[in-house]
Amino acid sequence: MKTFRSSKTRGFTLVELMVVMAIIGVMMTMAASVLRDSGKGRGLESGVDMLESMVREARATAQGNDCYTRLIIAKDEKNKTQDSRHLRYMTVQMKQKNENARGTYDGTDVSGEGVWRSTSAGVTLPPGVYFSPTYSTSVKWMEGSGGDMLGQDVTRLAGKGQTAVYYIEFDEKGRYVTPQADPLNATVAQRLVVISGRRGTGSRSKDGVIPSDFDSQRRPAAAKGILVWPTGDISQLRTTRHVYED
16 A cells, blocks of 8 residues: 655744844844945045046146136035035135236136136035034144144035135145245145044034044044145045044
8 A cells, every 4th residue: 555645745833934034134134234234335435536537627727727726625515504514515716816017818827816716516525524614724844834734714506606615726836825824934734534424413423414423532533535735635534543642
């Protein structure tokens, strides 16, 4: 007599299905966290690259037109409030001089009459990335004017009208200069720093931005930038140690 085996197979129990679903949920959460952190890192890296590119453009414009230029850093182009926090918009301006006695225009005399006009459409930093005046400090060990080398002014920007801005300035030779510097001393190198975070206020806020993370000294952990030397040359600040320490 032949014995027939049942073709039925044992299915998953409800408990087993719940365990599998829980494991899948944990894996999806971990993957989302990795992708989110990776996105933040790329955003910060992209912000640094954009900052460096705009500095190079400002310097090249100065050298190519034999005039003074500025890299302008202003509030978010879509932010219509009157404060100058949430700094994400960057553009280049050059000094257009009035006609002199010889009937020509000269942009090399920055102290003379004239206006600053934008030479580019400008760019906006990636979402969640902001320029930080607080951490954009000058190098302390260099012999020179010291203090804050980052300029502040009010200038007209396309589509924004008169706007309070931060800036760095280059002379007609492409050298980094600043009105804040003592004329008898040399300009010192200046950090330009971007941080990752979100808009907010309170004790954890810096420049109207709450950093996404902090280091052991309560400084933004996700911070990178560049260093602009008096010659106009640029070095990248790829670690927080370089951002905060001379």
